[in-house]
Amino acid sequence: MRFFNPKRNFRVMRHRGRTAVLSAVLVAVSLAALAIRGPNFSVDFTGGTLVEVAASASMDAAGVRAALAAAELPEPLVQTTSDGAYLLRLQTDDQEAGAAVLAALQAADPAAELRRIEFVGPQVSDELFTAGALALVVVCAGIVVYLSLRFKWRMAVGAIVANFHDVVFILGTFSLFGWEFNLAVLAAVLAILGYSVNESVVIFDRVRENLRKSRANVAIVEVLDASITQTWARTIITHGSTQLAVLAMLLFGGDALFYFALALTIGIFASIYSSILIAGPVALRLGLSREDFLNPTKAARDGAVV
Structure with a gap:
């Protein structure tokens, strides 16, 4: 299904300077909220x-x-x-x-x-807090290992920074507004971690495919713009259908599911933003080049053929 003309690319990367400033402000405000107010932990974690x-x-x-x-x-x-x-x-x-x-x-x-x-009780709440923190650390470590094996380090760092942005933004927003942080919200944060990294992987995979098919004189920025444009349809369908289900929980799920659905809603929109406007620009800032997407062994072997 196509929503956009694939021959006309959206020049997303030309806005990377502005979005870098916006992202820095969002992360700074979120970290300040976490440091000053802290999460409003429910009795699940405080007893x-x-x-x-x-x-x-x-x-x-x-x-x-x-x-x-x-x-x-x-x-x-x-x-x-x-x-x-x-x-x-x-x-x-x-x-x-x-x-x-x-x-x-x-x-x-x-x-x-x-x-x-x-x-x-206090003993149960301490165990829940420890187990929740451990789960978050293990998931983050697993994602770092996966991205390090899947891509060269520049793309891996870009995707990791995008995931960091999403988690910090969700936690900071809940701290800023004093919304209750319970086990369901923690589950939503863990879900968004996987959701966000998947979007970054899809875009980087499309970049790799386009670089292998494009001419050598095509700038990496143009390839990024083309890849993001080509994945717009998938982004709309995937995130839109997911958000419809989350919206149903948000409106009709009652108080038990409200903050869970709210965290998912924030995370879905944050993952779209970070995968497009953080992962790619961070990789570019680190010196992303065509060689990062190509297999140097295969390239050398192909170049030796007469």
């Missing part, structure tokens, strides 16, 4: 009690805090759900805290009702 309650319209977040303070309960982190309920996260290992929270809220608002209670 404690998570209570979801629904209250009448007269009860706001400040009223919830006041009701718990009056009952001498620990001060909670209060978040509003999409349907107007409240998620209360308390740093306590008291398994009876949920019942105490409900009693305190019903004393202030008889219409308050309990929806769910989740309790995670």
Whole structure:
């Protein structure tokens, strides 16, 4: 399926200077958010009690805090759900805290009702945090090894930087806006790592094919533009169909899937941007040339034939 005229290439690489500045700003803001605010870890990683309650319209977040303070309960982190309920996260290992929270809220608002209670002990949360961090490190290491074996080092570095950009951008965005970072979001980040590297590999493979078929005097920048243009149709179909499924989870999946789908949405658009406007430009900056895509042994053997 073709959406674009393959004879007319989009000159994407001519904007690489501007996108480099944009990418640097995005990464700097994301790293600053991570350093200053840090991820808003859920009880999966911090331990404690998570209570979801629904209250009448007269009860706001400040009223919830006041009701718990009056009952001498620990001060909670209060978040509003999409349907107007409240998620209360308390740093306590008291398994009876949920019942105490409900009693305190019903004393202030008889219409308050309990929806769910989740309790995670400190030992379990520490194990989940360690296992999650280890999974992220192992996946990143595997991708680095795979790219190092698949391409010459300039293309490998370009794809690795693009993946780094996607992960940092997702984590930074969640930290900046204070969105909850739970196990589902971690799963989304791991999925996006593989999703993003696949897009970079497809583009670099097309570049390699085009270089083998093109004339020797064709600039590498032109080959990159042609390769990106030729993969537009695949990009639209693949990412568009994936985003439709993610959008369904985002709109209709409820609170359990909301942040998972949100992380995937951010990651899908970030992976499109980084694969096109980061991986290739970084490789060019490192001195990418035709020889990086060709087999020197085969080239020498072919050149020796009379």
